[in-house]
Amino acid sequence: MPLNIARIQALCFDIDGTLSDTDDMYVQKVLKFFPRFLFKDPDHAARRFIMWIESPGNALLGFADTIGIDDEMVAVINWLYRHRKQPSKKFLLVPGVDEMLKQLHGRYPMSVVSARDEHGTMAFLEQYDLVKYFDHVITGLSAEHTKPYPDPILLAAQKMNVAPENCLMIGDTTVDIRAGKAAGTQTVGVLCGFGEEPELRKFGADEILEDTPKLVDLLK
Secondary structure, three states: OOOOHHHOOEEEEOOEOOOEOHHHHHHHHHHHHOOOOOOOOHHHHHHHHHHHHHOHHHHHHHHHHHHOOHHHHHHHHHHHHHHOOOOOOOOOEOOOHHHHHHHHEOOEOEEEEOOOOHHHHHHHHHHOOOHHHOOEEEOOOOOOOOOOOOHHHHHHHHHHOOOHHHEEEEEOOHHHHHHHHHHOOEEEEEOOOOOOHHHHHHOOOOEEEOOHHHHHHHOO
16 A cells, blocks of 8 residues: 555654664674575575574564464564563664654654664664654563554554554564554565565555665655
């Protein structure tokens, strides 16, 4: 379904793969273990490997959808995100994100909606002085359930005093798209993280962008 720009009154952003570019750094580190003579597309294989480590929920959801147990897997993902120990990591910023947030700030209320814990979420935002752009920061433990449940997005919408259907969820994985759809928001999938266009569209992304900063042009 095409994105209805006129409906958008607030923005919700995922972090990993959407604002933070850390995952590409890890892909480059492990790429040497995926030689071309064994893997048809070493880069794709390396990205999938890192996805299993960094975003197991997204990988599990795609597998569960294939074999028809996606509803049951949502509960497993929620438990996993709440109980796994998230590795400490060095954060990189997706190029152009700071300027994008600067341009959007004041035009829309904006919230972070991340499955990361509060420490990791705030460490990234503070490292790049991004806290000032966001009205609210929703982390993995802010709501009763985490993404792909709609709870964190519904909480962000409530705090921004905007109806969920007038919010836009921006993320790089099917977990983000599924959570947005369950909350009743419109969704944008970005390709600067783990998500691939066919799977993001399959889960209902209303728009696909090459990278997050292109949101500025979309919302003109």
